[in-house]
Amino acid sequence: xxxxxxxxxxxxxxxxxxxxxxxxxxxxxxxxxxxxxxxxxxxxxxxxxxxxxxxxxxxxxxxxxxxxxxxxxxxxxxxxxxxxxxxxxxxxxxxxxxxxxxxxxxxxxxxxxxxxxxxxxxxxxxxxxxxxxxxxxxxxxxxxxxxxxxxxxxxxxxxxxxxxxxxxxxxxxxxxxxxxxxxxxxxxxxxxxxxxxxxxxxxxxxxxxxxxxxxxxxxxxxxxxxxxxxxxxxxxxxxxxxxxxxxxxxxxxxxxxxxxxxxxxxxxxxxxxxxxxxxxxxxxxxxxxxxxxxxxxxxxxxxxxxxxxxxxxxxxxxxxxxxxxxxxxxxxxxxxxxxxxxxxxxxxxxxxxxxxxxxxxxxxxxxxxxxxxxxxxxxxxxxxxxxxxxxxxxxxxxxxxxxxxxxxxxxxxxxxxxxxxxxxxxxxxxxxxxxxxxxxxxxxxxxxxxxxxxxxxxxxxxxxxxxxxxxxxxxxxxxxx
Amino acid sequence: xxxxxxxxxxxxxxxxxxxxxxxxxxxxxxxxxxxxxxxxxxxxxxxxxxxxxxxxxxxxxxxxxxxxxxxxxxxxxxxxxxxxxxxxxxxxxxxxxxxxxxxxxxxxxxxxxxxxxxxxxxxxxxxxxxxxxxxxxxxxxxxxxxxxxxxxxxxxxxxxxxxxxxxxxxxxxxxxxxxxxxxxxxxxxxxxxxxxxxxxxxxxxxxxxxxxxxxxxxxxxxxxxxxxxxxxxxxxxxxxxxxxxxxxxxxxxxxxxxxxxxxxxxxxxxxxxxxxxxxxxxxxxxxxxxxxxxxxxxxxxxxxxxxxxxxxxxxxxxxxxxxxxxxxxxxxxxxxxxxxxxxxxxxxxxxxxxxxxxxxxxxxxxxxxxxxxxxxxxxxxxxxxxxxxxxxxxxxxxxxxxxxxxxxxxxxxxxxxxxxxxxxxxxxxxxxxxxxxxxxxxxxxxxxxxxxxxxxxxxxxxxxxxxxxxxxxxxxxxxxx
Numbered sequence: 001x002x003x004x005x006x007x008x009x010x011x012x013x014x015x016x017x018x019x020x021x022x023x024x025x026x027x028x029x030x031x032x033x034x035x036x037x038x039x040x041x042x043x044x045x046x047x048x049x050x051x052x053x054x055x056x057x058x059x060x061x062x063x064x065x066x067x068x069x070x071x072x073x074x075x076x077x078x079x080x081x082x083x084x085x086x087x088x089x090x091x092x093x094x095x096x097x098x099x100x101x102x103x104x105x106x107x108x109x110x111x112x113x114x115x116x117x118x119x120x121x122x123x124x125x126x127x128x129x130x131x132x133x134x135x136x137x138x139x140x141x142x143x144x145x146x147x148x149x150x151x152x153x154x155x156x157x158x159x160x161x162x163x164x165x166x167x168x169x170x171x172x173x174x175x176x177x178x179x180x181x182x183x184x185x186x187x188x189x190x191x192x193x194x195x196x197x198x199x200x201x202x203x204x205x206x207x208x209x210x211x212x213x214x215x216x217x218x219x220x221x222x223x224x225x226x227x228x229x230x231x232x233x234x235x236x237x238x239x240x241x242x243x244x245x246x247x248x249x250x251x252x253x254x255x256x257x258x259x260x261x262x263x264x265x266x267x268x269x270x271x272x273x274x275x276x277x278x279x280x281x282x283x284x285x286x287x288x289x290x291x292x293x294x295x296x297x298x299x300x301x302x303x304x305x306x307x308x309x310x311x312x313x314x315x316x317x318x319x320x321x322x323x324x325x326x327x328x329x330x331x332x333x334x335x336x337x338x339x340x341x342x343x344x345x346x347x348x349x350x351x352x353x354x355x356x357x358x359x360x361x362x363x364x365x366x367x368x369x370x371x372x373x374x375x376x377x378x379x380x381x382x383x384x385x386x387x388x389x390x391x392x393x394x395x396x397x398x399x400x401x402x403x404x405x406x407x408x409x410x411x412x413x414x415x416x417x418x419x420x421x422x423x424x425x426x427x428x429x430x431x432x433x434x435x436x437x438x439x440x441x442x443x444x445x446x447x448x449x450x451x452x453x454x455x456x457x458x459x460x461x462x463x464x465x466x467x468x469x470x471x472x473x474x475x476x477x478x479x480x481x
Numbered sequence: 482x483x484x485x486x487x488x489x490x491x492x493x494x495x496x497x498x499x500x501x502x503x504x505x506x507x508x509x510x511x512x513x514x515x516x517x518x519x520x521x522x523x524x525x526x527x528x529x530x531x532x533x534x535x536x537x538x539x540x541x542x543x544x545x546x547x548x549x550x551x552x553x554x555x556x557x558x559x560x561x562x563x564x565x566x567x568x569x570x571x572x573x574x575x576x577x578x579x580x581x582x583x584x585x586x587x588x589x590x591x592x593x594x595x596x597x598x599x600x601x602x603x604x605x606x607x608x609x610x611x612x613x614x615x616x617x618x619x620x621x622x623x624x625x626x627x628x629x630x631x632x633x634x635x636x637x638x639x640x641x642x643x644x645x646x647x648x649x650x651x652x653x654x655x656x657x658x659x660x661x662x663x664x665x666x667x668x669x670x671x672x673x674x675x676x677x678x679x680x681x682x683x684x685x686x687x688x689x690x691x692x693x694x695x696x697x698x699x700x701x702x703x704x705x706x707x708x709x710x711x712x713x714x715x716x717x718x719x720x721x722x723x724x725x726x727x728x729x730x731x732x733x734x735x736x737x738x739x740x741x742x743x744x745x746x747x748x749x750x751x752x753x754x755x756x757x758x759x760x761x762x763x764x765x766x767x768x769x770x771x772x773x774x775x776x777x778x779x780x781x782x783x784x785x786x787x788x789x790x791x792x793x794x795x796x797x798x799x800x801x802x803x804x805x806x807x808x809x810x811x812x813x814x815x816x817x818x819x820x821x822x823x824x825x826x827x828x829x830x831x832x833x834x835x836x837x838x839x840x841x842x843x844x845x846x847x848x849x850x851x852x853x854x855x856x857x858x859x860x861x862x863x864x865x866x867x868x869x870x871x872x873x874x875x876x877x878x879x880x881x882x883x884x885x886x887x888x889x890x891x892x893x894x895x896x897x898x899x900x901x902x903x904x905x906x907x908x909x910x911x912x913x914x915x916x917x918x919x920x921x922x923x924x925x926x927x928x929x930x931x932x933x934x935x936x937x938x939x940x941x942x943x944x945x946x947x948x949x950x951x952x953x954x955x956x957x958x959x960x961x962x
Contacts, residue, residue, distance in 0.1 A: 025794070
């Protein structure tokens with residue numbers, strides 16, 4: 001069934017080339033998709049072809065969820081004005097968000113995008129600490145704004161990228177598969193690897209404190225997404241936060257990509273590391289596609305901001321429509337028990353991907369939490385050489401199979417899965433079965449990989465955050481082969 | 482008739498105090514309004530009390546316009562994904578916006594707020610010119626982001642405000658009533674005053690070029706809003722743009738507040754100055770309350786940006802819902818001929834306000850274009866001393882009369898009118914009649930002001946942008962008294 005279009009696809013492409021900045025890139029550039037419909041975990045092109053969406057963490061509760069659409073429509077027809085007027089949707093949303101967060105995180109600021117949220121977070125940190133030095137992780141991405149590119153090595157590292165400001169300090173990303181310290185080369189203890197990485201942040205804190213009197217902030221995604229679906233070793237953030245606070249800095253957890261229950265075990269990904277940040281930023285899934293985002297912080301930091309006497313006014317931030325939509329998203333997460341689903345389906349997806357490792361030598365590492373999963377492809381498991389070209393090929397082949405996945409990481413060799421939270425075990429099976437077949441095309445036929453060269457790192461969902469978890473699961477995985 | 486609330490107003494206030502940053506200020510802080518409904522130019526509180534909205538330039542085509550609501554609802558239920566996929570609403574919006582702009586402004590970037598738009602505009606300018614120095618106007622406000630506060634003296638000038646970066650240069654605002662050069666003290670020729678103010682920018686350009694090799698950008702609202710509804714003298718921007726371009730800089734017209742036909746005579750306020758900027762930013766009215774904004778620039782500047790090889794990705798920027806809503810706003814502007822209405826009703830409002838000057842000595846200056854009008858209050862017409870307390874009193878008194886106006890300018894003594902564009906002559910009459918009465922309470926009774934002390938500066942709407950217009954209207958006004 002073909003859908004109604006305003007113009008044929010080649011016309012859309014022509015107009016886009018003429019009037020949209022070329023810096024705005026298309027997926028599948030040589031043959032881009034025209035997407036005209038979305039329902040739950042599926043998107044449809046103009047010919048009616050259906051795609052399984054394994055990428056879109058923005059359409060959190062499913063594309064076009066009727067409860068969210070209804071909430072938007074209702075509020076749009078009642079009033080949408082700015083937050084200089086009182087409105088119930090605003091305060092209800094604030095109260096509900098605060099209830100999901102540990103104390104003392106209880107003061108909200110509403111904005112329109114994750115970038116705006118991170119910008120405000122850094123501004124709060126700067127005003128509160130009066131320090132300037134910011135510590136960020138390598139390959140991190142925190143937004144498209146000037147202030148965010150400054151702290152985003154994902155952009156700074158590019159050949160045409162801007163220069164890193166001197167007040168930004170880059171710590172190695174805690175990637176135990178291809179990072180500075182890896183398993184099992186540098187240690188076979190997750191805790192030890194976590195400390196090694198945390199000490200790198202500690203060193204930067206000490207330098208900043210010695211040189212400039214203190215640190216402004218440490219900013220990191222609780223699980224790094226653009227960096228290649230990185231799951232930090234247990235204990236990492238706990239030690240990092242200690243170092244940052246010793247240097248008078250505040251800790252910012254960027255939950256824009258990974259928040260709102262995606263990790264399955266918790267509402268916020270930082271909770272998997274058993275820490276309490278000073279500032280939390282949230283965005284993408286918050287409005288299921290509607291531009292709404294937020295910063296939540298402590299009364300103390302909010303007071304420092306108010307004490308400057310400078311008003312913070314964000315025209316659309318906290319408008320009743322954005323808030324009503326965000327409230328509806330929270331309704332659906334609760335009513336459809338989407339966190340439980342993310343845990344259940346995510347575990348299934350992880351273990352099925354894990355199985356791929358035994359069948360295809362390209363699969364170097366499988367990692368994830370809930371419906372945030374990465375499959376890292378390597379051409380050689382000893383050297384862990386990134387299989388960039390193969391990853392690209394696979395993303396394109398999966399598209400032929402009507403499954404949308406993407407790839408990321410500094411070498412673009414990590415297949416990323418972060419589907420809408422309504423993803424089912426059947427969807428996971430279809431995804432992995434198809435991936436299995438496509439991987440098979442690359443390695444000729446299924447292979448039995450010698451036991452000793454296997455690199456295993458899976459962090460399945462569980463409420464158990466003991467530091468031995470990784471080691472245990474590694475042992476289990478090795479046993480299973 | 483009372484409206485349905487989720488909680489009584491005092492509960493809303495309590496929750497807000499607890500969970501919303503105190504830096505987010507309320508209108509009428511001691512007794513804030515709870516607004517639950519909006520229709521056209523009216524807003525309703527929870528008791529059903531109706532207010533005439535003379536402030537909200539965001540609800541451009543009227544609160545909750547059914548055509549806009551319908552467009553949002555329809556698209557929300559079809560698909561809202563990111564602009565890495567092709568979508569007709571995106572390219573149609575781009576083409577329609579470009580058609581309203583002079584050549585060579587033809588390449589669009591879609592974002593979520595005016596702040597994001599101005600941030601991107603400066604980034605484009607920096608990449609294109611490779612220069613750093615930015616010239617901004619005193620009292621200017623360009624957004625709440627870190628990068629925008631840097632170029633917003635409206636915030637920098639505050640006691641608790643941040644420090645101005647050394648690469649930011651502040652030119653005097655071309656305010657011929659209370660600025661650096663005034664009528665008639667410094668000149669009775671509008672053209673001459675325009676040149677005097679432009680020369681100030683020229684001086685800064687020369688300094689930046691001598692010191693650092695060139696200018697990055699000149700950024701200004703085409704008519705300064707936060708600075709106190711300032712209408713620059715004819716010829717001002719033309720000469721400024723010459724100076725900036727001689728110093729290799731680009732000219733950014735911030736149309737976030739004043740664009741989309743508000744000035745009545747033209748779609749964009751910069752057109753009243755007969756110039757073509759290199760970059761135009763637009764926001765607020767664009768989505769009638771929905772978070773959508775844009776940057777439009779030349780193919781040359783867009784190419785410099787793309788040539789860096791760094792992708793520009795904005796999660797919600799250019800999503801089909803935002804674009805469908807913006808297209809619907811354009812539909813209404815066209816179908817309801819709102820520009821013509823802004824011209825007609827704006828002229829009526831201006832001339833009625835002008836009349837207040839003859840009746841109340843507090844009214845020092847009346848100025849405006851279309852439905853962008855300012856009434857500057859002074860305690861003394863000779864010294865032009867700002868009547869700040871009186872302005873505050875009047876805004877509160879007008880609220881008692883169920884009319885919402887605001888005040889602005891560095892001394893908060895300028896009454897601001899920028900109502901939804903569906904404002905009628907009857908609304909204008911009610912606004913001015915009530916203001917007349919409230920002003921009367923302050924000056925005891927109506928007064929006849931001696932002819933010679935009258936300061937007259939009205940710029941009525943007309944397609945005639947001859948440099949003699951101001952002088953002519955001044956003469957007419959003086960004759961009329």
